[in-house]
Amino acid sequence: MKPAFRAGAGEGFRAFLPLSIGLIPWAIVTGVAMQSAGLSMAQAMGMNVIVFAAVAQIGTLPLIVADAPLWLVGLTALALNLRFMIFSAAIARGFEGIGVFRRLICGYLLIDGIFAVCTDRMLREPDPDFRLGYYLAPAAWGWCLWQVSTFVGVLGADVLPRDWSLDFMAPIALLVILVSLTRQRPMLVAAATGGTASVLLQDMPLKLGVIVAILIGMIAGFLAQRALRRAEAG
Template sequence: MFYLPEHRKHPEFWEGVRDQASVAVGISAWGLMTGVAMVQSGLSVAEALLMTFIVYAGSAQLASVPMIAAGAPLWVILAAAFCVNLRFVVFSAHLRPYLMHLPRWRRLVSGYVTGDLSYVFFARRYPKPGQTPLEVARQQAYLMGNCAINYLCWMLASVIGIFLAHAIPPAWGLGFAGILALLGVLCSLASSRLRIVSAGIAAAAAVAAWALPLKLNILVAIAAAVAICLVLEKTPLRGAGDQHA
């Protein structure tokens, strides 16, 4: 496992486990649906398993699988996955003061296993980095406990979805369950007016550009939201509560 034995000595580790367990059903539904989608889109079981264990990013997997099935150019697939995961650049920049004391390999592992909701729970619980070695250790323990549940739920559900892809009927509505999981992530992150506006712009642009081939409406939505929000961010009309969007 990616966490160290000393992490479990801290009560914060188990608090992280409990917090992430509260959303485990949504994570599992999303992972199950992603596993099913990969196989039903044409990937072999081996390819789907490799993608699950290497990529470990549901939104990027769901964005790239239809493009792979449609025979899209590699650069388009990579660009879409990169844009979808740009939010992790922001997450990493925010987490840097919390993790910069760790060896490089542990920083890389922490970045790999930290998901959307893991970041949300951690950022809400610890608005500032620890000031003492004990505080730093507790924060790291909480993050790893949180990530452990997220990782296990996602991987287990994805593998089940991959192996049962042809046995699960579409009438079960697993796609809708995945959408609900994504909406849960979206609502958790919509903590300022600017973020709400960016989500609305991205949604409108994605619908307006729906007819584009190779799911390029995703790139259009991201570009539109980023461009307009960069302009809005520089306007003097924003409220003080939006300074840290």
């Protein structure tokens, strides 16, 4: 392990640690939701490892319970995860000089909080070993914390008192991440555009307004990112 990698790993871990605390309640809620939907422990944890995206996991649970067609479940998960296309485009330059296999691992580990914390530093750092460590250390920590906390939620679903109203924890955790993300102009444009569109399109049939709003926000974020790059290049 190269010194630059270790230095990046330490710095990245310290930067992400405060924000990572927000993963705990979000993961517990996800675990409770999967267990309450009737998934066995093996199914819940298998989904948690394979999908590793809380919004998609919770968003597709009603379809799974209703025995919806597999294509519909997959399409819904894809729509709910479209934001990662914006994230990937924005952070891509931070992986220059890093091999394909490592980039694939990093892609799997990408979550909202990691993107919010790592992007600016990675785009400014010339050393690829430092960049890789800066990303991988907090990303691996977030993955482990998520798996353990979700497991706690699955185990405790029947034990946690109903009057605790854990549902409110998820929006709070997402708000913390959203504030961090909107420090970057393309993310702010995407969030503002998508949020506005979701309100305007809330009366669309079959609740399609949310999916359309996600697409609109994603396009707005892409356009803002391209405009920012042109401004920096010019």
